[in-house]
Amino acid sequence: NAGVTQTPKFRVLKTGQSMTLLCAQDMNHEYMYWYRQDPGMGLRLIHYSVGEGTTAKGEVPDGYNVSRLKKQNFLLGLESAAPSQTSVYFCASSPGLAGRYEQYFGPGTRLTVT
Amino acid sequence: AQKVTQAQTEISVVEKEDVTLDCVYETRDTTYYLFWYKQPPSGELVFLIRRNSFDEQNEISGRYSWNFQKSTSSFNFTITASQVVDSAVYFCALSGPGNAGNMLTFGGGTRLMVKP
Numbered sequence: 001n002a003g004v005t006q007t008p009k010f011r012v013l014k015t016g017q018s019m020t021l022l023c024a025q026d027m028n029h030e031y032m033y034w035y036r037q038d039p040g041m042g043l044r045l046i047h048y049s050v051g052e053g054t055t056a057k058g059e060v061p062d063g064y065n066v067s068r069l070k071k072q073n074f075l076l077g078l079e080s081a082a083p084s085q086t087s088v089y090f091c092a093s094s095p096g097l098a099g100r101y102e103q104y105f106g107p108g109t110r111l112t113v114t
Numbered sequence: 115a116q117k118v119t120q121a122q123t124e125i126s127v128v129e130k131e132d133v134t135l136d137c138v139y140e141t142r143d144t145t146y147y148l149f150w151y152k153q154p155p156s157g158e159l160v161f162l163i164r165r166n167s168f169d170e171q172n173e174i175s176g177r178y179s180w181n182f183q184k185s186t187s188s189f190n191f192t193i194t195a196s197q198v199v200d201s202a203v204y205f206c207a208l209s210g211p212g213n214a215g216n217m218l219t220f221g222g223g224t225r226l227m228v229k230p
Contacts, residue, residue: 033217040123042205042220058217090159099147099166099209103218105159 002026004106006091012112013081021076021109023091031094032074033058033103034066036087043090049074081113116141118208120221127196128229135191135224137206143167146210148182148189149218153203165189167210196228 007022023032030051035043045058049068063085065077074093078085088110092103117140127133139148150162163173165182173180177194193200203225207218 040222042118042207042222043218044220045217048217088157097209099145099211102149102161102164104161105151107158 004091004093004104006089006106006109008109009107010110012114013078014114015082017081018077018079019081019111020078021089021091021111023074023076023093023106024072025074025091025093025104026072027093027095027104028071029093029095029104030071031096032068033092033094034064034074034076035090035092036060036085037090037108038087046076046089081111083113085111086113087111116143116146116208116210116213116219118206118219118221120204120206120224122224123222124225124227126227126229129198130195132192132194133196133226133228135193135204135206135226137189137191137221139187139189139206139208141187141208141210143210146208149207149209150180150189150191151205151207153205153223155202159205162191162204193226196226198228198230201226201228 004025033048034046037043044060047066049055052071055066067075088108091106094101094103119138146167148165152160179192181190203223205223206221
C-alpha cells in the first residue's frame with residue numbers, strides 16, 4: 001500500500017515548456033486534489049476532482065489543466081510554464097468530503113521554471 | 115470566504131520548553147472542520163488532528179494538546195516539553211461547505227525551531 005505517490009519528485013523547466021505531473025493513489029479514494037505551496041502562503045488549491053471523469057477549479061487554477069481519466073490517477077498539466085509557477089506541488093486524496101475525512105498527501109514535486 | 119491566520123511565522127524555543135502555536139479562523143459555515151498538519155524538513159505533510167465545529171472538547175495526545183474555542187474562533191496547538199524532532203512547519207487548516215469541494219484552506223504556517 002503506497003498511499004499517494006507523485007512523479008516526478010523534481011523538475012526544472014524553461015519558460016514556455018510544458019509538462020505533466022502525475023499523481024496516483026491506491027486507496028480507492030473518490031476525491032483528489034492538487035495544491036501548490038509557496039513560501040509564507042501555506043497550500044492553495046489549484047484543481048480538484050470528486051470522481052473519475054470529473055474536475056473542477058480551485059482557488060488558483062490559471063495556467064493549469066487537469067484530467068482524471070482513471071479513478072486512481074490525477075494529472076496536472078502546465079501547457080506553457082512561467083516563472084510564477086515555480087513552486088512545490090502536492091497531490092492529495094480523500095475517501096469523501098475533505099472536511100469529514102482526512103486528506104492524504106503525496107510527497108510533493110518541486111518545480112523550478114527558469 | 116474562509117480564512118486561516120497563523121500570526122506567528124517563526125518560533126524558536128529551547129528543548130523542553132512548552133510552546134503554543136496560534137491559529138485563528140474565519141468562516142460563515144455553521145459546520146466546519148479544523149486540522150493541524152506538520153511538515154518536517156523532509157517536506158511531506160503529516161496529519162495531526164481533525165476537529166469538527168460541534169466538538170469543543172480539548173484534546174491531548176502525548177505531548178500534544180489542542181484548545182478549540184469557538185467564541186474566539188481559535189484552534190491553538192501546544193507542544194509540551196518540546197524536542198528537537200518537533201522542529202517543523204506547522205499548518206492549521208479549515209474545511210467546510212463554503213469552500214469549493216470542501217477543500218482545505220490553509221494558514222501560512224508557523225516554523226518551529228527547537229534548539230538542543
